[in-house]
Amino acid sequence: MEGRIQAVRGMKDILPGEVETWQAVEALARKILEIYGFSEIRIPLLERTELFARSIGEATDIVEKEMYTFRDRSDISVTLRPEATAGILRAYIQHGLYRTQPFQKFYCIGPMFRYERPQKGRYRQFHQIDAEILGSPDPRCDAELLAMLRTLFEGMGLRELDFQINSLGCRSCRPSFKEAILSFLRDRETRLCEDCRRRLQINPLRIFDCKVPQCQENLRGAPQTLEHLCGPCRDHLESLERHLNSLEIPYTVNSLIVRGLDYYTRTIFEVISSDLGAQNAVCGGGRYDNLIEELGGPDMPAIGFAIGEERLVSLLLEGGRQRSRPPLDLFVVAVDARAESEAFLWLDRARRLGLRAETDLRGGSLKSQLRRAHKLSARRVLILGERELHQRRALLKAMDSGEQEEVPLDRLEAQMAEWVQGLREEK
Ligand code: HAM
Numbered sequence: 001m002e003g004r005i006q007a008v009r010g011m012k013d014i015l016p017g018e019v020e021t022w023q024a025v026e027a028l029a030r031k032i033l034e035i036y037g038f039s040e041i042r043i044p045l046l047e048r049t050e051l052f053a054r055s056i057g058e059a060t061d062i063v064e065k066e067m068y069t070f071r072d073r074s075d076i077s078v079t080l081r082p083e084a085t086a087g088i089l090r091a092y093i094q095h096g097l098y099r100t101q102p103f104q105k106f107y108c109i110g111p112m113f114r115y116e117r118p119q120k121g122r123y124r125q126f127h128q129i130d131a132e133i134l135g136s137p138d139p140r141c142d143a144e145l146l147a148m149l150r151t152l153f154e155g156m157g158l159r160e161l162d163f164q165i166n167s168l169g170c171r172s173c174r175p176s177f178k179e180a181i182l183s184f185l186r187d188r189e190t191r192l193c194e195d196c197r198r199r200l201q202i203n204p205l206r207i208f209d210c211k212v213p214q215c216q217e218n219l220r221g222a223p224q225t226l227e228h229l230c231g232p233c234r235d236h237l238e239s240l241e242r243h244l245n246s247l248e249i250p251y252t253v254n255s256l257i258v259r260g261l262d263y264y265t266r267t268i269f270e271v272i273s274s275d276l277g278a279q280n281a282v283c284g285g286g287r288y289d290n291l292i293e294e295l296g297g298p299d300m301p302a303i304g305f306a307i308g309e310e311r312l313v314s315l316l317l318e319g320g321r322q323r324s325r326p327p328l329d330l331f332v333v334a335v336d337a338r339a340e341s342e343a344f345l346w347l348d349r350a351r352r353l354g355l356r357a358e359t360d361l362r363g364g365s366l367k368s369q370l371r372r373a374h375k376l377s378a379r380r381v382l383i384l385g386e387r388e389l390h391q392r393r394a395l396l397k398a399m400d401s402g403e404q405e406e407v408p409l410d411r412l413e414a415q416m417a418e419w420v421q422g423l424r425e426e427k
Contacts, residue, residue: 010116010124012310020323021313026109028155029129029307036148038105038131043087045111049077055086055291057262059202061209064195066114080113083261084130085288085304086295092134093297102300103135109309121279121311129312132304137289139236141303142267143243149271149283149305150249156312157321161282162272163251165244166225167237168205168258170265171290173230178204180223188218208258224255236266263288267303275318276311283307329355329419331373335366335385343384346394349413350382354420373399380419382412 007013014022030040049069056062068080081087088106091097097104108130116122131148133141146163153161169177181204189197192207196215199206207215208222229237244251251269259268268286276282285305293299316322330350334343343359350357358376360369366383373381383395392409407415 008124010118012123012125016325018313018317018322020325021316021321022309024323025156025309025312025316026129029107029109029152032148032152032155033107033129033131036105036144036151038107041088041091041106041108042110043081043084043091043108045081045113046078047081047087047090049079051086051090051295052079052082055089055261055263055295056083057203057206059199059206060260060262062114062260066116068113068115082114083112083306084108084110084128085132085263085291085306088130088132088304089134089292089295089297089302093292093295098135098292098298098300102298105131105133107131119279120277121308121314123310127309128306129309130304130306132302134292134302135300137236137301139240139267140243142240142269142287143247143249145285145303145305146244146249146251146269147247149307152307153271156316157319158273158312158315160273160275162274163249163269164254164257164272165237165240165251165267165269166253166255166257167229167233167266168225168264168268168286169229169233173228173233174265177223177225177228180228181205181207184222185218191218203262205258206262208256209260225258226253226255233266240267259284259286263291263294265289269305271307273311273315275315279311281308282311282315326356327377327379328358328373329379329423330357330416331369331376331378331381332357332359333366333369333373333381333383334359334363335383335388337363338386339384339389342389343382346382346384346412350416353413353416354423355416 049067052067053063062082067082069077072078088108092104111125111127113125115124118124131145133145182200185192185200185204189200192200192215193210193212196207196210208219210216257268257270264286266287266289270281271283272280273282274280283305285303287301287303289301292302332343332347332350334340347357347359358378360372370381378399381397381399383397388394393406394409394412395404396407397404
């Protein structure tokens with residue numbers, strides 16, 4: 001016998017039992033994103049490689065080591081999206097969306113791909129809930145994103161999350177920081193890893209991301225972006241902090257976060273959970289005021305974030321907040337083959353009215369069908385046999401109390417409609 005085929009390493013199935021928690025997360029996220037004025041945008045999983053190389057940055061781990069890149073049959077280099085921001089901007093520019101409405105808010109939910117070393121909280125296919133505000137430099141945008149994240153996490157019952165912010169400055173203050181870091185590292189350069197020596201030339205900020213302990217060691221006491229902010233960048237950060245304070249959003253300024261993508265300017269942030277182990281960021285984001293222009297669009301500032309759904313779901317599961325399928329409203333039993341077709345008809349009527357209804361499509365004895373009803377936690381069981389049909393009646397059993405009653409078939413549809421009404425009121 002041939003061996004069984006396994007899923008590709010780092011790519012995870014989300015099975016029934018866990019998927020209900022994912023559905024609840026996504027339903028709540030959509031609801032809150034819509035409340036905050038975001039519109040959904042769906043972009044391809046595959047883009048031209050150049051889009052990511054130019055936006056995320058040539059010297060980043062993502063572009064250097066982690067992209068799923070291949071040539072398609074037309075010999076074009078394409079890449080499975082490692083994140084959503086670049087694709088959203090490509091669509092915004094390609095369709096000239098800024099012409100009709102320069103200020104836009106988008107969200108996108110779906111899988112991303114990075115060839116990383118798999119471990120808890122780190123996969124090669126993972127999912128993000130991504131939100132972007134395009135077209136305003138106002139620090140209220142930054143505060144609004146953090147406020148929305150608070151609403152979302154609170155709605156999920158997660159309160160112990162740490163919001164960390166930092167500012168990376170802008171085109172006018174970044175050179176002075178770069179200068180400072182280069183001069184700090186000048187006599188330490190030989191002690192850096194090979195990657196970092198190369199990064200030093202392209203984007204010294206990337207060295208802060210290096211996982212090699214010796215590089216981290218050599219960065220102790222290094223200059224920080226916050227010390228080099230120009231006046232407008234400092235004002236921007238102070239204004240953001242004022243808004244966060246007035247909205248009563250707890251946060252910490254952490255000058256050590258730099259983010260792993262090159263496009264950021266000014267505000268960057270991460271949402272950290274101490275319950276996640278090594279991969280402790282459940283969300284990351286920031287401003288990218290030059291990126292739209294760099295990708296050939298108008299000169300327009302923007303900011304966004306992405307939540308890692310795997311990490312969010314794992315926090316919910318570990319905190320005992322998993323969701324399960326709601327119980328069945330009705331299970332229909334056909335006592336024998338002669339009642340099957342009538343039972344099948346009532347099953348369909350129940351579903352068309354909006355009841356979660358099921359039967360046992362394998363047939364089987366009355367006892368085995370009732371066992372299945374029990375297993376599916378059906379609230380009620382409708383039993384149809386030859387005798388009931390002859391009398392145009394059905395037997396209805398409430399599973400919690402065990403009470404049984406006979407319902408005339410000409411009353412059954414009205415009865416089902418009442419259950420539907422009751423369900424609506426329960427919600
Ligand atoms: P990022 O920090 O690369 O940012 O990813 C955001 C979040 O996605 C992370 O905080 C983490 O929760 C999750 N994540 C990233 N890689 C993996 C992985 N291999 N396995 C599981 N989860 C992962 C971005 O992607 C930016 N595009 C965010 C953004 C939007 N910035 C502005 N707009």
